[in-house]
Amino acid sequence: MTVKCVVWDLDGTVWDGVALELAPGAAPPPVRPAVLRAMDVLTARGVLHSVASRTEPATADLVAAHPQLAGRFLAPQFGWGDKGSAVARIAASLGIDLSTVAFVDDDPYERAEVAAAQPSVLVFTPSELLAAVDGPAFGTGPVTAESAARHELYVREQRRRHAEETFAGSREEFLRWCDMRFVVGPATAADVPRLAELVRRTNRFNSGGAAYSADEVAARVADPAWWVPVGRLTDRFGDYGLVAAAFVSAKASGAVARLIMVSCRAAGREVPAALVHVLVSRGVRQLDLRPSEANLGLRMVLRRLGFRAVAAATDPARPARLERADEPLEDLPAWLTVEAP
Amino acid sequence: MSPGAADAAEVEDWLRGALAEVTGLPRAEVSALPADTPLLGDGLALTSLAGVHLLAAVRTHWDVDVALLDLGLDSLESIAALRDFITTHA
Numbered sequence: 001m002t003v004k005c006v007v008w009d010l011d012g013t014v015w016d017g018v019a020l021e022l023a024p025g026a027a028p029p030p031v032r033p034a035v036l037r038a039m040d041v042l043t044a045r046g047v048l049h050s051v052a053s054r055t056e057p058a059t060a061d062l063v064a065a066h067p068q069l070a071g072r073f074l075a076p077q078f079g080w081g082d083k084g085s086a087v088a089r090i091a092a093s094l095g096i097d098l099s100t101v102a103f104v105d106d107d108p109y110e111r112a113e114v115a116a117a118q119p120s121v122l123v124f125t126p127s128e129l130l131a132a133v134d135g136p137a138f139g140t141g142p143v144t145a146e147s148a149a150r151h152e153l154y155v156r157e158q159r160r161r162h163a164e165e166t167f168a169g170s171r172e173e174f175l176r177w178c179d180m181r182f183v184v185g186p187a188t189a190a191d192v193p194r195l196a197e198l199v200r201r202t203n204r205f206n207s208g209g210a211a212y213s214a215d216e217v218a219a220r221v222a223d224p225a226w227w228v229p230v231g232r233l234t235d236r237f238g239d240y241g242l243v244a245a246a247f248v249s250a251k252a253s254g255a256v257a258r259l260i261m262v263s264c265r266a267a268g269r270e271v272p273a274a275l276v277h278v279l280v281s282r283g284v285r286q287l288d289l290r291p292s293e294a295n296l297g298l299r300m301v302l303r304r305l306g307f308r309a310v311a312a313a314t315d316p317a318r319p320a321r322l323e324r325a326d327e328p329l330e331d332l333p334a335w336l337t338v339e340a341p
Numbered sequence: 342m343s344p345g346a347a348d349a350a351e352v353e354d355w356l357r358g359a360l361a362e363v364t365g366l367p368r369a370e371v372s373a374l375p376a377d378t379p380l381l382g383d384g385l386a387l388t389s390l391a392g393v394h395l396l397a398a399v400r401t402h403w404d405v406d407v408a409l410l411d412l413g414l415d416s417l418e419s420i421a422a423l424r425d426f427i428t429t430h431a
Contacts, residue, residue, distance in 0.1 A: 296392070296408045307413070308415070320412055
């Protein structure tokens with residue numbers, strides 16, 4: 001599983017010493033150069049950063065004003081509570097699975113507490129983390145526009161959430177005001193790196209039917225026997241880029257969606273249902289599924305839109321098959337505009 | 342709990358409470374719904390996140406892993422269908 005967010009401890013990990021022990025008015029401790037480099041490398045690869053620091057909540061002000069750290073951390077957690085809970089709050093706030101979170105702390109007690117409370121989180125000492133930055137856990141594929149801008153996307157998402165909380169009107173009215181547009185078109189060669197990235201990174205809204213390599217993605221995009229629709233999402237807060245895709249193979253028995261996938265950040269806005277709508281409207285009635293605990297949410301969307309299991313997979317190496325009868329689809333919400341020319 | 346030992350009425354009562362919790366609807370409102378009310382789409386219109394929470398609660402309380410046992414999630418057809426699925430597998 002590719003790491004999507006690194007949760008940093010501060011004292012003794014990001015910087016030397018203990019910030020609370022600084023003299024009043026003293027300059028904040030500088031970030032260790034190797035840590036700063038690791039943060040920059042990971043940000044360029046689309047890995048987010050957060051912080052879980054056992055300290056006075058006022059340390060938040062120090063970090064917010066820190067010349068090397070200001071604006072780096074999403075959903076930061078400062079306080080005296082346990083870090084296992086802090087890590088869970090960060091994952092929930094970012095909408096990512098705990099198995100895609102790495103936690104780094106110099107204190108063996110904190111590492112053991114997080115490892116016990118959240119066994120799916122990858123736990124590192126600072127030196128282990130620095131050594132692992134260039135390894136496979138942190139994504140080794142090419143840097144795409146979406147990954148380099150991922151931090152910005154999450155910042156925008158937090159702005160959007162704030163706007164929703166303070167919006168004077170119903171949730172329905174807010175969603176309409178957002179002016180969400182999901183535009184679907186055929187993939188081109190330029191989309192291949194982002195598609196390969198979605199194959200690697202999505203899990204909650206990934207049907208799991210196939211795990212293509214970048215070469216296999218490129219071959220299918222170029223092959224006229226395959227239809228590879230890609231969907232881009234925009235709203236009044238900006239452009240979320242390529243957030244959804246499907247790989248559909250044409251067979252004599254009908255088109256089969258071998259893989260569908262939607263980025264987590266678009267999942268709460270009916271994008272999975274919109275993608276399935278587009279597929280069904282183009283005659284796709286069969287879909288390969290490798291059911292897992294992680295993709296339960298997608299399975300619910302498929303069930304809601306009429307896909308039924310026809311047979312359990314007898315060979316565990318092969319995906320199961322879902323089929324849909326030729327019956328009307330329920331309408332998508334009026335606040336989402338879908339364009340599929 | 343031994344196989345088949347769960348009581349359907351007890352399961353349904355628990356299930357309506359769990360549905361009230363994950364949807365945020367008043368318990369009395371959920372209690373008044375017909376048993377054939379769909380859980381997804383028209384009906385209770387569970388979001389996928391609420392559905393994930395509901396099935397997590399089913400697994401914790403009844404030790405029934407719906408996600409694992411029911412590939413196509415047929416048990417989410419209605420309140421009655423999920424009640425029967427839990428009753429059979431608990």
